[in-house]
Amino acid sequence: MIFQKSIRKYIEDSSIIDTIELAPQEQMFEAVMMGLRLKEGMYIQLFEERFHTSVLEVYCTQINKLCNEGKLILEGNRLRCSEEGFEILNSILLGLCSTNRYLNIAYIVIVCYYLMSFLARG
Numbered sequence: 844m845i846f847q848k849s850i851r852k853y854i855e856d857s858s859i860i861d862t863i864e865l866a867p868q869e870q871m872f873e874a875v876m877m878g879l880r881l882k883e884g885m886y887i888q889l890f891e892e893r894f895h896t897s898v899l900e901v902y903c904t905q906i907n908k909l910c911n912e913g914k915l916i917l918e919g920n921r922l923r924c925s926e927e928g929f930e931i932l933n934s935i936l937l938g939l940c941s942t943n944r945y946l947n948i949a950y951i952v953i954v955c956y957y958l959m960s961f962l963a964r965g
Contacts, residue, residue, distance in 0.1 A: 867894065871901055876936050884916075884923020898922065905939050933959075 865873065871894055878885025890898045899906060899922075906922065909915040914928035914935060924932055937955055 870894070871896075871898070872940060874898075875902065875939060879915075879922070879924055879928075879932060879936070882923070884918075884921045887920050887922060902939055909935060 871890075874890055874893065875885065875898060878890070885898070887898055894901075899917075906915060906917075909928070910917055913925055914931065916923050916925050916928075924935070928935060937959070940955065
């Protein structure tokens with residue numbers, strides 16, 4: 844019963860912040876991170892509508908390199924991982940995150956820690 848009481852106390856605690864404001868560049872990275880985790884990938888047009896810029900411009904160098912290596916596939920209006928890309932997706936995301944000069948360093952550290960924890964699990 845102690846466990847249930849502590850959960851209720853946690854839920855009812857108004858001092859706990861449950862939202863974090865992200866800078867536009869951080870939102871862009873999150874959209875790429877979540878989109879590439881989908882089997883069908885991310886829709887480039889939706890990214891453009893939301894951020895008023897193309898993901899292909901924001902991550903031009905990295906996307907071109909990863910497409911040439913066969914890790915990402917650009918199909919019409921979608922960008923998705925190949926089978927090989929899915930296997931190393933966290934590494935791909937670490938690369939995208941660490942090469943984006945507009946991301947806040949604290950955000951990069953948090954994302955890298957999160958992704959590295961999944962890589963360490965196997």
